[in-house]
Amino acid sequence: MVTKKKVLVLTGGGDCPGLNAVIRGIVKRAKTEKGWSVIGSIEAFNGVLKEPMQLMKLNNKTTAGIHVKGGTILKTTNKGNPLDFAVEQPDGSWTTSDRSDELIEKIKSIGIEAVINIGGDGSQRISQKLFEKGLNIVGVPKTIDNDVSSTDFTFGFRTAVQIATDSFDKLVTTAESHHRVMIMEVMGRDAGWIALHTAMAGGAEVCLIPEIPYDIKKVVDHINSRYKKGKGFVNIVVAEGAKPKDGSVTTVISDEVGYENQRLRGVAFALSAQLKAAGCKADIRETVLGHTQRGGTPIAFDRILATLFGVKAFEMVLNKEYGRMASYRNNNITSVSLKDAISDYNYIKTDNYMVKAAKAIGISFGD
Template identity: 35%
Template sequence: MAKKRIGILTAGGDAPGLNAAIRGFGKAAIGKYGWTLLGFRDGMRGLAENRYVELDRSILSGILTTGGTMLGTSRDKVHRMMVDGERRDMIPTIVENYEEAKLDALVCLGGGGTAKNAHRLAEAGLNVVHLPKTIDNDILHTDSSFGFSTALEIATEAVDRLHSTAHSHHRIIIVELMGHRAGWLALGAGIAGGADVILIPEIPYHVESVIDMIKRRQARGSTFSVVAVAEGAMPIEEAQQLEYARSLVKDASSPEAKAIAKKSVKEIENAHRGTSLALAEKLEAGTGLEARVTILGHVQRGGTPNGADRLLATRLGVAGADAIHDGHFHVTVADRGEGTELVDLDETAGKVKYVPTDHEWIRAARDVGTAMGD
């Protein structure tokens, strides 16, 4: 039997644990199954441009603890990739490169966008396995994705540190955390860091409710407040506008109408950027306290993965190799309970794991007196 040749790539935003997952899959692929492993550079773009390097034991050695991705990454969409100044469908080229490299399977490490790309490639006939990565923890049907645990620690430490500044200067400190569509990171860090207010995309907020909460704290003698905000959290008015615009996209009767509706959605989303600063101004005016904003940004993505992410990434990597060995493709390797589960890409690609508004974390936050802005 010919030795299997497997491709692997990382796509989307970088996250702690990517290298650990490459190592976990690679060591199982090479050591357990004796396969040849080809690492494609810079995500889907490297796959389209046929840029790869053979990964062996020596290359995989020492990467368990390093952040980022040794293979590089990009956010390209396989069916709309920018090439020579224009958008092109690169799926046929990728299929050719897959066949030219004599690949038996392709492993894609990434988040929701990567799952959609993997799904498109699977529909084109490629044997694809997806390993779930994202600091947002918003991939459906997996308990956790590698990158989230480390980002949660980083975000929690930031909230911890900002408490002392808020207390010392009698200020409102707003810390903006990642989470464009789902609020898992802001919610978790807000609870763990003892934020007084947590604002997430799933619960549109009333500025007046936040002001009232801070005033109640002032009445009890508290001269400061810490507000943890997911970047996608919105005031109720903006959220209603966005929901209506998205409904127009869903109900559009023609491609032209859908394009116009999508443009409206994008305009609302773009107008929302930077609203933590606007929120600070409103809270300052409404409470009389100085308000300051800290945006953590890409700090949340970087650095050494913690033990939990190294363990999860290794487990999922090994499970991915086992899936290929057993002939299972077109799947996401999900973290479920104390083990792993293979979930069809149809169930994960393009889907978002939102925070349920009755989730235990939200109930816990409310029960300890944390305001959610509603």
């Protein structure tokens, strides 16, 4: 009996519409090649590091119809960095340990030919370090924030924008009915792509993003000018990582073990307080979309892009193109080195045409 080659698939970081479509794309492409089987690791690399290992067979039966579902059948975590793994001490305290060598040894011990790591910027940084340690690994870019460089779009982003736009449309009517200022907070830790696209699609009056620190007085002036013209309502989209000039992002301290990022939360309420303190007389209401942007059914574009990424990732394994990441460039699916993919962050540049166009149609960035 011929022993099948095994490819290990995992999803890391935040969940994202389209993850299941990638998994399904990998499985369907693998089935066309004789001698391959696909294994999934539960909760990113945690599934391999646990004793016993938590793995699942991925085949046509286990992946049937999952492309229309949000989330990931493999589960995910942003607390499982194998190079800085949280370890509980006998006294109940926590420390971290580099378990990457142990991880690679366990992966090789079960006959894994290669690993496909589906994740965002942080996940691909882990991919690069594991590749440098000798692991056969390829990456698939995933993030609703669209902040991974070397790809024009990441799957999940457009679904998040659609969810945000649908919500924004509903807020516009209530803002108009009550002559209010409505503030809608969307995700976007360091990059404001969701906020920018939502503001453009929804017709916002103000868009505040991390890349352009805002002057609260200019925001108030823009609001007041609307009311003076008889347009007695204003809708604002603000990214969670937006901050005032000479100010800082709004955060809360996380007590979650193994969580490496700052928790950004509350910028909508902080902005509301700043507007009132700066003399805004209008009634103000705040809405925080939060994790609704991460869930639900992926739109058609994201299902297609995710499937294309899954097919490409498996073909990269077939061709032994390790240390690389699938990429969408100029309406084509290609690949880039992981090193290049993580060398730069996909910030919105202030001279971006979309920013210029937004300003040209009257959207204020508070600058």
